[in-house]
Amino acid sequence: MNTQDKAAIASFKAQWLLAAVNRRGAPLSVEEQRSSFDEFFHIVPIADGCVVQEIRSEGPAGETIVPRGATPSRALLYFHGGGFFFGSLQSHRHLVSRLAVAAGVTAVSIDYRLAPEHPFPAALDDAVAAYRWLLTQGFPPGGIVLAGDSAGGNLAAATVLRIRDEGLPKPGGLYLISPWLDLTLSGESYEVRASQDPILTQETMREVAQLYLGQIDGQYPYASPAYGDLSGFPSIMIQVGADEVLLSESIVFARKAALHGVGVRLHVWPEMIHAWPLFHSALPQGIRAIAEAGLWIREALSLEP
Amino acid sequence: MNTQDKAAIASFKAQWLLAAVNRRGAPLSVEEQRSSFDEFFHIVPIADGCVVQEIRSEGPAGETIVPRGATPSRALLYFHGGGFFFGSLQSHRHLVSRLAVAAGVTAVSIDYRLAPEHPFPAALDDAVAAYRWLLTQGFPPGGIVLAGDSAGGNLAAATVLRIRDEGLPKPGGLYLISPWLDLTLSGESYEVRASQDPILTQETMREVAQLYLGQIDGQYPYASPAYGDLSGFPSIMIQVGADEVLLSESIVFARKAALHGVGVRLHVWPEMIHAWPLFHSALPQGIRAIAEAGLWIREALSLEP
Numbered sequence: 001m002n003t004q005d006k007a008a009i010a011s012f013k014a015q016w017l018l019a020a021v022n023r024r025g026a027p028l029s030v031e032e033q034r035s036s037f038d039e040f041f042h043i044v045p046i047a048d049g050c051v052v053q054e055i056r057s058e059g060p061a062g063e064t065i066v067p068r069g070a071t072p073s074r075a076l077l078y079f080h081g082g083g084f085f086f087g088s089l090q091s092h093r094h095l096v097s098r099l100a101v102a103a104g105v106t107a108v109s110i111d112y113r114l115a116p117e118h119p120f121p122a123a124l125d126d127a128v129a130a131y132r133w134l135l136t137q138g139f140p141p142g143g144i145v146l147a148g149d150s151a152g153g154n155l156a157a158a159t160v161l162r163i164r165d166e167g168l169p170k171p172g173g174l175y176l177i178s179p180w181l182d183l184t185l186s187g188e189s190y191e192v193r194a195s196q197d198p199i200l201t202q203e204t205m206r207e208v209a210q211l212y213l214g215q216i217d218g219q220y221p222y223a224s225p226a227y228g229d230l231s232g233f234p235s236i237m238i239q240v241g242a243d244e245v246l247l248s249e250s251i252v253f254a255r256k257a258a259l260h261g262v263g264v265r266l267h268v269w270p271e272m273i274h275a276w277p278l279f280h281s282a283l284p285q286g287i288r289a290i291a292e293a294g295l296w297i298r299e300a301l302s303l304e305p
Numbered sequence: 306m307n308t309q310d311k312a313a314i315a316s317f318k319a320q321w322l323l324a325a326v327n328r329r330g331a332p333l334s335v336e337e338q339r340s341s342f343d344e345f346f347h348i349v350p351i352a353d354g355c356v357v358q359e360i361r362s363e364g365p366a367g368e369t370i371v372p373r374g375a376t377p378s379r380a381l382l383y384f385h386g387g388g389f390f391f392g393s394l395q396s397h398r399h400l401v402s403r404l405a406v407a408a409g410v411t412a413v414s415i416d417y418r419l420a421p422e423h424p425f426p427a428a429l430d431d432a433v434a435a436y437r438w439l440l441t442q443g444f445p446p447g448g449i450v451l452a453g454d455s456a457g458g459n460l461a462a463a464t465v466l467r468i469r470d471e472g473l474p475k476p477g478g479l480y481l482i483s484p485w486l487d488l489t490l491s492g493e494s495y496e497v498r499a500s501q502d503p504i505l506t507q508e509t510m511r512e513v514a515q516l517y518l519g520q521i522d523g524q525y526p527y528a529s530p531a532y533g534d535l536s537g538f539p540s541i542m543i544q545v546g547a548d549e550v551l552l553s554e555s556i557v558f559a560r561k562a563a564l565h566g567v568g569v570r571l572h573v574w575p576e577m578i579h580a581w582p583l584f585h586s587a588l589p590q591g592i593r594a595i596a597e598a599g600l601w602i603r604e605a606l607s608l609e610p
Binding site for chain 1: 493494497498501540547548552553556559560562563564566567568569570571572573574575576
């Protein structure tokens, strides 16, 4: 890593902390957190040459993002992050559009229901319904990669569990960015990487998990896929930062899948923080992660590089 | 994976088993195992455009493999596999030459001393000496990637431990193919993947470990880098098969390094067997693994893709 990269990270960390910190001396309301997050990303443009269209009629709440020259019958089914209670189509459109361009396929971004108004399993039900809908739209199951960052990675992974358990046909792959896979927060990285992580703490994550879980046990695999049986999973790619407290659960998940014979690519990026590809406009490593993900998605979809 | 790939794997597995099995009703001698392994790979040609040259004068026992247009001052320092008691420059020349071409750098392949004639730490001493020698030849430490397959991966990883502990300057990266990192054979994959692995068994590996270890405790980190403190390691790439009993130790190693903030790429290849890039002439996945390794080595050496 060169000096310029380091400066960009430092600058970004400062920006994030400024935006995330409570500037009023009292916790932000759920609504305020939602709007401040959307605003934070509002200035980042979507990728060139993409057509964004709301999904209509019988489809799920969400939008399609179609890059120029997108391969037909292939899709990236994307679930945004935000702790299950914030984040939106808007906050993640810039990232999802870049992933769509990098992979050369249509992205379908889902506006799933959020906690605390809609706790578990509302978001997961929406996610599974979105996959079922895609199958009715002429996308072959092997032509679909499920993906998401943070809580969206949880939804993508839990959806694959549900797909398998409900006997639906298997998708082509699962791509996860800094996924939140263990809502019991049992990972040792909560201790070991705590001093490196400028964004997440065990205390905050415990509160956020509670909003989503309600009365559900955090070890329930559909809520915490790290506790799931991962046999029969499609190929998995995980990008996670070495400097984030969610590191361990990615390793646990990779290990479980691999021991079932599943193809796994676990990329631990040095010095990177939670969901850094979201910050591609400031971080060259975000750009590189998106490019690599695009190549992997094409491979998972049996497309030429 | 398509039908052709599957057929190639099945064909290869049969070939390997034929070659590996004892055809005389009694164990092969060490010398017979060495020569049969060399013969098995004798027919595989080295990559086009490489110049192979024995290292002379004060250098280590070994050879340089220089591909056409190799980037100056960059090197892949390679240690062949073979359970510390077989394998040679000759058996691995075809693989090392292809890695050199894929990375576009000179490979330096080391003919370290073998067990049982030369038990631990003879091979490791030779490996560390080779790194020291490269530094005297004008290669900057960050311009060197250490690499190896199986027992050679052990040597590469243990050499990085020694480099750090002896205060030598840090290399640019560590690239491991199906590394044997835990000579105590504690990995759960010895149970979980046993029925998938056509080559290695816990029983055989225990005997082989004993030849190398002699009176040394298998948990000694220089003999089993999975037990080492991996802080300060350079970036690591690991390619391991989902169908080999050595799977777990790669995951353990990746986890330990990541929790120290080290950049790690762990690639678990579905359906692949121990050290499959050695079989690139029969397996398309071997070709692909070599190509990916080449790109990663270039990245670790700060070269353009």
